Amino acid sequence: MVVGAFPIAKLLYVGIRQLSKPLANRIKAGARQSEFFKNYICLPPAQAYHWIEMRTKMRIMGFRGSSIKPLNEDAAAELGAELLGEAIIFIIGGGCMVFEYSRQAANSRRKEEELTENMNNLHTQLGELALATETMDAQIREINRLLLSLPSSAPSSK
Secondary structure, three states, X not given: OOOOOOOXXXXXXXXXXHHHHHHHHHHHHHHHHOHHHHXXXXXHHHHHXXXXXXXXXXXXXXXXXXXXXXXXXXXXXXXXXXXXXXXXXXHHHHHHHHHHHHHHHHHHHHHHHHHHHHHHHHXXXXXXHHHHHHHHHXXXXXXHHHHHHOOOOOOOOO
């Protein structure tokens, strides 16, 4: 029984994705503690997300033109940290998918090139065999011609 190669690359991708979750949690904790990170990285996307979400919900419910109050700083920091963590996990997962796709594309391209090279070699060999066959056919015709040109009577014995 032939066993295929162990998919070490896929196992590595799963490991990277599993490591991205604690990394995202660590970044979220740092975002909650750092004022710069909180004010400039977490709060603006969180407020924008809250505004879009609330605007969409209000339109679905039929309320038009009502103003949306921004989230308080703690809630916005928490939401921004969650968004950042999810974005990190999504980016790492997407990067793994892109890398796997490019690896698979390179493998299929390599296999196609090998197949094309093999076909070219077979065509070359076929051409060489056809040439050898034509040469042998010409030699057989020459031998037949020489045999026919020999005197047809055998030497007589006295």
